[in-house]
Amino acid sequence: MPAEALSAWRPARIVQNEPMARGSIWLTLEAADGRAADFRPGHVLGLGLRQPDGSYLRHAYTVSVGDAPQRRFHHLYRVIPSGRLTPRLEKLRPGETIYFQGPGHRPIEDEVDPGAERIIGIATGTGVGPLYGYARRVLELGEMRPITLFAGFREESDMCLRDELDGLAHRYPNFGYRYTLTRPSPAWRGLTGRVTHSVPPMLGRLDRPHVHLVGNGEMVHLFRSALFAAGMPRERVSIETYFNHSAEPPKPDVQGLAERLKPPAKAS
Ligand SMILES: Cc1cc2nc3c(=O)[nH]c(=O)nc-3n(C[C@H](O)[C@H](O)[C@H](O)COP(=O)(O)OP(=O)(O)OC[C@H]3O[C@@H](n4cnc5c(N)ncnc54)[C@H](O)[C@@H]3O)c2cc1C
Incomplete structure (x- = not known):
């Protein structure tokens, strides 16, 4: 895949963002641009929240489970109470939009x-x-x-x-x-x-x-x-x-x- 395609931000709909244990959250996303989202465990995506100035507050997250037919992918993330991104990620609800880019790394x-x-x-x-x-x-x-x-x-x-x-x-x-x-x-x-x-x-x-x-x-x-x-x-x-x-x-x-x-x- 060309480098521009890997770095382009794509929208995803939040399907699930639920705690699995204290401080650990299972996040299910669905690509919302109609394009393929074929990711496997170990692929790494950038997840980003769009800021008012058009920039993205972003970090890398590893795919835990991929579901290409549904264009869905799942991550397990830890909420860092003093962190920049994860306390905001934790507050997102199903139906809201987040952005992703990638994949990087090998499965x-x-x-x-x-x-x-x-x-x-x-x-x-x-x-x-x-x-x-x-x-x-x-x-x-x-x-x-x-x-x-x-x-x-x-x-x-x-x-x-x-x-x-x-x-x-x-x-x-x-x-x-x-x-x-x-x-x-x-x-x-x-x-x-x-x-x-x-x-x-x-x-x-x-x-x-x-x-x-x-x-x-x-x-x-x-x-x-x-x-x-x-x-x-x-x-x-x-x-x-x-x-x-x-x-x-x-x-x-x-x-x-x-x-x-x-x-x-x-x-x-
Ligand atoms: C290739 C790659 C893949 C990653 N995949 C995942 C993933 O699948 N799930 C995930 O939870 N995180 C993952 N991370 C970490 C993630 O990118 C962020 O660093 C993390 O979510 C903290 O973001 P923040 O803005 O809330 O905290 P920041 O303000 O960036 O604070 C970062 C500090 O939080 C601590 N920290 C970061 N990540 C963790 C963690 N997982 N557990 C405990 N302490 C941590 C460290 O002390 C770090 O210095 C990955 C990082 C990389 C580089």
């Missing part, structure tokens, strides 16, 4: 190495949205490789998409997911701590999977560096950062995580 399914034997997605917060959409899409299309998703949240009330992921796990024996909480209630029986703490022992041998990392750049860059340091081939890791884009993980943290990612040496 997750195009990033995943075809030679990988299994697929692992690791997210913080709203990064779970495109991982869910990716898993749903490829499983519906017949993906047979095991897919496991891990997502980190702070508290139980922050967790979203559990019903949807439970539905996938029920329908597809090759799909599973685990959530990990940094501030769980005493009733929580799942994983605890950051994904960098709780997920490594669950990854198994690193020559088999493709790992897609999405969310906070601190997690993404630390995990990616540690996977490489532990011997993971470069083509088997793909990433997307939502913020803290230039976070540089401290070397001791990378080394520590890499050690925990390596399989234990066999006893002689």
